[in-house]
Amino acid sequence: MSPDLPLVVPSVTAELVGALPPRLRKRLDAGVAKLAARPAVRDGDTVRVAVDDETDVVLHAPGGTVTSADAIRCGCLLAPDCLHRAAAASAAPIADDTPDGATDADQAQPATDSTDTTTAPDVATAGDSNSDTGTTAGDSNSDTGTTAGGANSDTGTDTATPEQRTAAHAVHAAAAAVLDAGTDGAGAVLQAELLRAAHAARLAGLPRASAAAVSVVTRVHAARAAAAGHRLAELAGALAGVLGVAHRVPRATGPDLAELRGTVRQPYRPDGSLRLYGLFSEPVLTATGYAGAVTWTADADGRLYTVSDVAPGGPARATGAADRAVRIGDTALTHRQLSRAGLAVSGATVSPTGRLGTGAAVRAVRASGAAWRAEPLDRLWAVPVGDQVARALDGGQDLLFLEVTLTGTLRETAGDCLLADCAGVPVRLATAHDDPALPYRDNLRLLAAARGSRLRIVARLVPGPFPRALLLAAEHPVDPAARVDLGLDWLQHADLPTGTVPAPLVAAAGEEAPLHLLRRRVHQAVAGGRRVLAFSRSGPGDGTRLRRAGLATAADLLDGLHGAAADRSRDAFGRLLPADTDRFARAWLAAALYTDAAERALCADAWGATAAAAPSPGSGRGPGLVPRR
Known part of the structure; x- marks a missing residue:
């Protein structure tokens, strides 16, 4: 991923890569590496990359985003069917494929992760943005008696439409192919297939699956570029999330299906007047090319709210965002100042995750803050x-x-x-x-x-x-x-x-429960693909150790994961048939979900907390910002 290139929406990359003939697809990764190393010159809404002394690739990005394939032009003799256009799109950061008509004030901030970044998680959930309607893709249509997803009001059931089931299967197959290849083998072609599936999922009314698929591609970008912010555990979590959602959509009904469909835009609800007290600020610096700052505040009841300034950028933007004015009302407070001061907000709008809206009707003025050891903090x-x-x-x-x-x-x-x-x-x-x-x-x-x-x-x-x-x-x-x-x-x-x-x-002392034996294999599969597990089986040692520790299910999942990785059938002539990527993806997902749930249970025990039903990838339950009261 080249930070010098403008954002490109997923459908553009998928279209350009899909139009390449097989002989050029084989050369695409080399073309991406070559183009990413070339200098990019920005002139207004146009970015020009010199492929060589005689050929330039020009990206027209009004507003900073390339939204159509025609906006990427090349001066070589093979254009427009050349490799360079697809390589430019594949090397560029991926834009949020937000529907037309969204205002600047309503644009979603990029998704951030608790371990990938220094940010608050869910500054905005991936694929979500502010919305005036607050409806989901699965909300019912009062005029027709059916949901947008095709529910039948006569039977009272809500099931996925044929288009949604097809789109979910496509997302699952594309994500399984990425897992099968691992980050080392998931080149631009496999990434484009997942982006194509993500675009189809969005069109079919599955924005959550679409956003999850795009999130995987951005993390694969970061992994292959050895970005400083890349974390293998986060890529594994993103893969588990997209596989989990895509697996469950065709079988889900009712409220569960509505949750799995997700929302195209994140609803902001009116919240009247707020008196907020600054808590602290933290920088945002993600492996997916976003940077900025988030300031956390609390009201008199201890409810948490955030003010964020996140946009494409690098470390310089992360360190500089703290000294930029917060984008709420007419206040001149910077994020650094707000973290110690207070804010009085009228006409406030708040997302379900606690992020304050920045619409034109919102007014905010500086107010006094509070010390951590004073009320209400x-x-x-x-x-x-x-x-x-x-x-x-x-x-x-x-x-x-x-x-x-x-x-x-x-x-x-x-x-x-x-x-x-x-x-x-x-x-x-x-x-x-x-x-x-x-x-x-x-x-x-x-x-x-x-x-x-x-x-x-x-x-x-x-x-x-x-x-x-x-x-x-x-x-x-x-x-x-x-x-x-x-x-x-x-x-x-x-x-x-x-x-x-x-x-x-x-x-550091060793882990009491050897859960890391399973977690290590889950992460190895993400990095090296199925073949790594097929040839790295360590015999009964790991399974025996897990069973001795009382983790018999973990041992069975580990054996199943190795078995799925090594299972290759042959035809009548003894030739190897293609691997069953679906079976391997299911075995890997089961191991990943179990590991996540077991780690949460161990965490609750270590802190002396009451264990709760842990959210799993694809469940729709994620960290929010407002404590439950």
């Missing part, structure tokens, strides 16, 4: 830790408001993290992002020298067998009335208590 830290974790695991917002004592530094394979005591629970506090342009890692190293300090912090839960969270903001080590946004503010040695010494470094 103090009540966020008064909620028992177990209840906060249970809320997050049950699909609520995953921010944790903790009071901890720093006790040392823990060495893990992924890097060092802080070890802190939280009401008797040893918590591992890791950096939210490793990009050197952001101060997270440097701040964590300095805080490690403040051993014994008792601080209030804000962190994001990381489900796992040990209590673990990503550190986002903290009280100042020597001034409890001040606070530090660890992704934006740079701590200095002078900010530490006098007489501090480096915290002791200890090695």
Whole structure:
């Protein structure tokens, strides 16, 4: 993915790649790599890439987005049926395929992930945007007595239409092909097939499946480009999400189907007047080419709201967005200032995930803020830790408001993290992002020298067998009335208590439950494809170890995953037949869903929380921003 190129909607890439003859498809990946390495020159709405001394590819992107195949032109002799146009579309970042007619104020922010970025999850859910209608693709039509998805009002049932079932099967088949090849083998052709299926799903009234498929392609882009923000676990989660949704749509009915269909636009509801208090700001820097900042606020009842500024960009935009004015009303507050001050909003509109709308009717002025240890923000830290974790695991917002004592530094394979005591629970506090342009890692190293300090912090839960969270903001080590946004503010040695010494470094203990044996194979399949598992079976050792730990289901799923990967039939002449990608995808999805559910159960036990029904990929239940009351 080249950040110098404009956004290209999925249907354009799918059309251009689909028009290539087989001989050019084989050369497409090489063409993408070559074009991505060439400089791009932007002139207004036009971006020009010099393929060689005599040939240019020109992308016309009004508003920053290429919306038709005719907007990509090439000067070579084979144009318009050349390789260069398809390579340019494949190398460009993927745009949100939002329907025409959406206003600027209603455009959705890009989806962000709790581990991929330093952002709040669900700044906007993938494929969602603000909407005045608030209807889903499956909502009923009062005039005809049928739903948009083809429900029959006479029988009272709502089932997927034939077009939706066909589109869901196409998405599942394309995603299964990507999984079968792995990121190493999922080149531009396979990515384009998944984008084609995503576009068909959107046209069939399945915006959620469409958005999930596009999310997979953007992460495959990042993986193949070795982007700094790429996380294999997030790509695995995205694949599990799209496979889960596509698998369930043809069989779902009623409210479950409406949830699986999703909404084309995210409804914003009027919320009257709000008095908000700034909590903290965090930078956004995703592996999919978006950057900016998100500021978290709370009202007097402890409900959380966010103000975001996210757009295509890199580290410079992530660090600079904090000093840009928030886009609500006429306020001149920057995100950094809002995180310490307050906001009075009239005519407010709020999404289901707590994001404040920025419509023309919204008015906002600066107001006084509140300290973390003063009302009303103090009540966020008064909620028992177990209840906060249970809320997050049950699909609520995953921010944790903790009071901890720093006790040392823990060495893990992924890097060092802080070890802190939280009401008797040893918590591992890791950096939210490793990009050197952001101060997270440097701040964590300095805080490690403040051993014994008792601080209030804000962190994001990381489900796992040990209590673990990503550190986002903290009280100042020597001034409890001040606070530090660890992704934006740079701590200095002078900010530490006098007489501090480096915290002791200890090695991480091994996992009590060897669930990592299954999780490792799930991730290996995503990276290397089916063939990696077909030739890497380690015999009965892993399965035996899982069964000894009481994880018999995990052992059976591991055996089934290896069996599906190695299963290749032969024809009457002894020649290998094509692999059953559908069977392998089902076995992999079962292993991924089990691993996710088991990790959440272990997480609840580690934090002393009441285990709740964990949301799984494709279930439609994800982290929200407004705590349930």
